Amino acid sequence: MTVTSVRKTFKYQLMPTPAQAQALETVLSRCRTLYNIALEQRKTWWQRGQGKSATYYQQATELPDLKTACPDYTEVNAQVLQDALRRLDKTFAAFFRRVQHGETPGYPRFQGENRYHSFTYPQYGNGAVLDGSLLSLSKIGRIPIRVHRPLHGMPKTVTVSKEAGGWYACFSCAEAPVQPLPFTGKETGIDVGLNVFLMTADGVFVENPRHYRKAERDLKKAQRRVSRRKKGSHRRKKAVKLLARKHQKVQRQRRDFHHKTALALVRQYDVIYLEELRVRNLVRNHRLAKSISDAGWAQFRTTLEYKAACAGKQVIAIEPAYTSQNCSGVLADGTHCPERIEKSLSVRTHICPQCGLVLDRDENAARNILRAGQARQGAVAVATAVN
Ligand SMILES: [Zn+2]
Incomplete structure (x- = not known):
């Protein structure tokens, strides 16, 4: 069997205006809060002994009620919100799988600002479309994007992530054509x-x-600097930023x-x-x-x-x-x-x-x-x- 196409991810940097960057932050923060609310809900169910019955669908059907209660959420694309719930569902599936295998995994955690970095449009074309050098995101706007190499195949999902260097968009594409290399017989x-x-x-x-050893020493130094500084302080935030950049470099x-x-x-x-x-x-x-x-x-x-x-x-x-x-x-x-x-x-x-x-x-x-x-x-x- 010869493989003729593969799934491929293309990552490009976004160049949002300050207002757009603020809008991206807001969506990210809403998704994170939703994730944590849904986690809290599952925790309650779990304590009542109904933990295993909690499903993605149960939680997704409650989204319209949430929007009525907190109109803020109407500003976020519905599919993006659903994806946050799906992420939680995956986390729990992995948790239960490990429990079943006799391991003792940690209970799924609440996600702080430093741990929740991205949100996903699970259906390309529904809320997110690439239009030349602009990425059009529903309810956010048209964000300039640096397409430094062409995209191949059919885009399926778009994930917007916040990293040390700024904002990025990842397109997961199906059916990206294979470029075979000559056979060597070896x-x-x-x-x-x-x-x-x-x-x-x-x-x-x-x-x-x-270079890795050196990078690792740098990383340790940056890590120590973070732990030395007082929680919640401005200096600590700065140190965290630096640590994130070092991590990104190593990666x-x-x-x-x-x-x-x-x-x-x-x-x-x-x-x-x-x-x-x-x-x-x-x-x-x-x-x-x-x-x-x-x-x-x-x-x-x-x-x-x-x-x-x-x-x-x-x-x-x-x-x-x-x-x-x-x-x-x-x-x-x-x-x-x-x-x-x-x-x-x-x-x-x-x-x-x-x-x-x-x-x-x-x-x-x-x-x-x-x-x-x-x-x-x-x-x-x-x-x-x-x-
Ligand atoms: Zn021998």
Whole structure:
């Protein structure tokens, strides 16, 4: 099956007039309040033992009453309000899912000004339309927008968000056409490195971006500054703003690094195998925690899968099974070496007494991932042929 189109998001900066910026603030604040009111309502239901019966629809049908009681809400697009309720519904669905899995998640929180950043028009064309260099939003106005690259596909939703650098609009588009990259006939496995960001089965590694450590130190400093300052003070607000900007910078740098790394991989390989990572388990291990969460492996994987889909290539995840311990070597008779060598995290090299293979531990793991992936693909092909 070839993928011919993907869902794609396009983000542009908005350049609102001061009056428009005020109107955006108002909508954002109304949505946040609605979210909190609806959360309060669910809390009451929950305490009365009716918590699980609360649904999005129940709350959405009460919106007209709310508008009668608080006419302020008539100034906000109805679908935008519904979307705020839908967000709450999703939060609760995730909460109940985790409870069901025997976890003890925190109860959904009330959203303060610093935690609620965006509102969404769930149906493009209904309240939000892009018109050349203007974004027309119902009940707000026509806001100048910087369309620095053309939009592809069919816009489905528009999310307006407030970030450290100002206001942005994200268009989620369906059926954005795929731009295939030429096939190279090559496949590889990749593994998270301990000291490097990733390692391929050919022994090519990508280092962790150097700027990240520095950015992290800056971030910590900014964080400390916030906690030193008095709550509610003007100076604290300033420090919070600075912290938000630092966060945004780190995120941008990381996203940029992920995009470049992913693009290089899909250019070079047709199929990329990787291990299904239990990130939550890994993060519990403190020594690893740092490098894993720093590098944002899960985020990278999403980027890689997306880039691969756009380029007509494949990313396939395999179940982890001793990939770092098994030997990837080959015996004299051409069969796979069966040795399994346990190593602590401090052991950097895989040394096999049976076949004599000496290899960087990450490269050995990447080779095993490639082998496991290809074996699985082979099994799938055989099963399909038999059926
Ligand atoms: Zn061996």
